[in-house]
Amino acid sequence: MTKPHWSYPLYRLGWSGLDWIFPPQCGGCDKTGSRWCDECQAKVPCLNDPWCELCGTPLRHTGRCQRCQENPPPYRALRSWAAFDSPIRPALHKLKYRRDMALGDALAVHIKRFVDSLGWEFEAIVPVPLGEKRMRERGYNQVALIAKPVSLALDSMYRPAALKRQRDTRSQVGLSAGERRDNVRNAFLADPNFVRGKSVLVMDDVATTGATLTSSAEALLHAGASQVYAITVARALPHHGLNLI
Ligand SMILES: [Zn+2]
Ligand SMILES: [Zn+2]
Structure with missing residues (x-):
């Protein structure tokens, strides 16, 4: 287990104080009492081995998925904590559209634990940035609401300014794999x-x-990063049964 930065307990205390003034609602089920309730935590569709050793796609075997065999990604490994399904899906929606910073901190506790379990060596955490236009509209980057407390909990450097979008890309929703790749190519x-x-x-x-x-x-490797690992809270899977590829 990694030791948190000295300021992490204070950061957490700030949110507990707020909970005392405004009783929190669970990000997964809206029940009053906590920001992330035990029932929702128990229902998280966590992803586990076997998964593709590179892209983390759930597989029935160890090793690499077809796509990574043909075209290995530039990152060392990508892993996701859970399938993009209830109760993670409504929680991420809240984080994105309701600026629920305290929920970000509550989820960060579990992401930190997940990252710890992977045993990766890294020095800095960088959230994927929004484009300027979307940042103006939303006013905040929802990924930062998780990345910041995770970096405090792991006592690693938090570097939100390390990565920028060079252009505003359209939403990836509804695009095919090839279209998604073209949409974000050289975007950072x-x-x-x-x-x-x-x-x-x-x-x-x-x-x-x-x-x-x-x-x-x-983009990070091009700027001289020695290696890049990638983590997401959730993974969208064609079937939640995970029997893809
Ligand atoms: Zn709940
Ligand atoms: Zn793969």
Whole structure:
């Protein structure tokens, strides 16, 4: 287990204080009492081995999936905590559209544990950024609401300015794998001052084909990162039965 940064207990205390003033609602089921209730936690459709050793897609065997055998991604590994299904799906929706920062902190506890279990060595955490236009509209990056407390909990550097979108990309929703890749190709630019020579963990909320993380990793490596790992809270899977590929 990694030791948290000294400020992490204070960060958490801030949210507990707020809970005392405004009784929280669960991000998964809306029940009053906690930000993330025990029942929802018990229902999280966690992903486990066997998965593709590179892209983390659930498989029936160990090794690499077909796609990674033919075209290995630039990152060392991508893993997702859970399938993009209830209760993670409504929770991520809230995080994205209702600026539920305290929920970000509650989920971060579990993401931190998941990252710890993977045994990866990295020095900095970088959230996948929004484009300027979307950032203006929304006012915040929902991934940062999780990435920041995770970096405090792991006592690693939090580097939200390391990666920028060079252009506003359209939403990936409804696009095919090839279209997704084209949509985000060269979409990111990384700042060497933050990542040169460093092992970096890039974080996003949901992965579908992994195109955004592939493009992010390419930019980080181009800026001199020594290696890139990728993590998402959730993975969108064609069937939740996980019997794909
Ligand atoms: Zn709940
Ligand atoms: Zn794969």
